[in-house]
Amino acid sequence: MRRTVLVTGGSSGIGLETARAFVACGERVIICSRDNEKLARAALELGVESHVLDVTDQKAVEDLFEAIGPLDALVANAGICQQARLDDTQSDDVWRRTLDINLNGVYHCLKAAQRTMPEGSAIVTVSSGLGKNARAGYEAYTASKHAVLGLTKCVALELAPRNIRVNAVCPGWVDTPMSQADAAEGARRAGLAEDDFRRQAVEAIPLGRMVDPAEVASLIFFLCSSAARAITGQSYNVSCGEFTN
Numbered sequence: 001m002r003r004t005v006l007v008t009g010g011s012s013g014i015g016l017e018t019a020r021a022f023v024a025c026g027e028r029v030i031i032c033s034r035d036n037e038k039l040a041r042a043a044l045e046l047g048v049e050s051h052v053l054d055v056t057d058q059k060a061v062e063d064l065f066e067a068i069g070p071l072d073a074l075v076a077n078a079g080i081c082q083q084a085r086l087d088d089t090q091s092d093d094v095w096r097r098t099l100d101i102n103l104n105g106v107y108h109c110l111k112a113a114q115r116t117m118p119e120g121s122a123i124v125t126v127s128s129g130l131g132k133n134a135r136a137g138y139e140a141y142t143a144s145k146h147a148v149l150g151l152t153k154c155v156a157l158e159l160a161p162r163n164i165r166v167n168a169v170c171p172g173w174v175d176t177p178m179s180q181a182d183a184a185e186g187a188r189r190a191g192l193a194e195d196d197f198r199r200q201a202v203e204a205i206p207l208g209r210m211v212d213p214a215e216v217a218s219l220i221f222f223l224c225s226s227a228a229r230a231i232t233g234q235s236y237n238v239s240c241g242e243f244t245n
């Protein structure tokens with residue numbers, strides 16, 4: 001039976017490749033993101049339904065999910081990554097904005113989606129290797145991604161009696177517009193040319209390369225499939241060995 005799958009942040013990077021993986025299997029896919037133009041391009045490319053949505057707007061999330069009706073799978077992927085050390089002038093803004101999008105946004109989507117999700121459906125949240133580890137200057141991002149794992153585990157237990165499974169993926173360094181901007185910022189802060197910064201970062205990854213967004217999509221696709229029907233409340237790294245816990 002054709003499933004209905006909603007991917008937040010589906011206009012770009014991991015979300016776009018996740019939507020593509022579901023489309024390839026003939027599912028009804030709906031993508032949302034807050035950027036109009038990129039979203040329209042992605043929807044046209046994939047031939048899917050799309051909605052502009054800011055996940056921090058709880059009312060907008062509830063209205064959209066109600067209008068769409070029951071989802072067989074939700075991929076709560078939308079997120080941002082901004083570096084800010086405690087003494088940076090923008091650190092308070094980054095803290096609030098990051099928690100609002102990366103944590104509150106996921107909470108809004110989970111809460112709204114579960115109301116109508118049928119038995120056997122699945123939710124995947126997109127955390128990060130920094131959901132279990134730490135890196136100086138990534139306080140807001142790391143805190144938000146740790147919190148997503150806590151939320152994922154609690155909701156998994158809450159929805160288990162309805163046979164709705166909830167799991168998280170924890171990507172390492174994935175080649176997307178987000179990580180490209182982050183690498184540029186990392187290079188600036190380290191006083192390195194961007195190419196040198198990227199080369200050093202890649203050399204430190206055990207498999208010697210970045211993760212392809214489609215490789216994260218494969219894991220998400222598996223966790224939403226019946227092959228993963230015994231798996232709930234778990235989180236899985238997909239990081240080319242960058243993270244081992």
Ligand code: NAD
Pocket residue numbers: 008009010011012013014015032033034035053054055056077078079080081101105126127128129170171172173174175176177178179
């Ligand atoms: P990306 O920038 O390519 O895509 C992010 C998507 O989220 C875009 O579609 C954007 O419009 C959407 N988005 C951002 N704020 C939003 C909001 N308020 N409401 C709705 N949509 C919003 O980035 P990506 O790398 O594909 O990131 C996807 C997810 O993967 C994020 O949660 C990110 O934290 C996580 N992640 C990425 C990496 C990486 O290295 N790229 C590593 C670990 C985790």
